[in-house]
Amino acid sequence: MTKRQKLMFTWTKYVIPILYARKVLFALIICFVYSYPYIQIILISIMNFAALSYFLVTQPFTSKYQNLKSALSELLLIVFQALTALLISDKED
16 A cells, blocks of 8 residues: 555545534634634635645545545635635724
């Protein structure tokens, strides 16, 4: 077994708990950091970068299409979050 296959085999088992933990963190960030929209966007973007890296490096799904689809959706979310950051009305602006 190659090093890449070992990596994929090891981390594929954790795809469901990782995605579930990500959803919980997302909800916590929205609930507890609601007064600071820039910090929300930064924290959620960091989570999306981590998920994007996870999908590209470990490729947890058996289908290459599913891995690519998941990675592209994370990339699109990052782009939308960056665009949303431009729309935030800030009292100090």
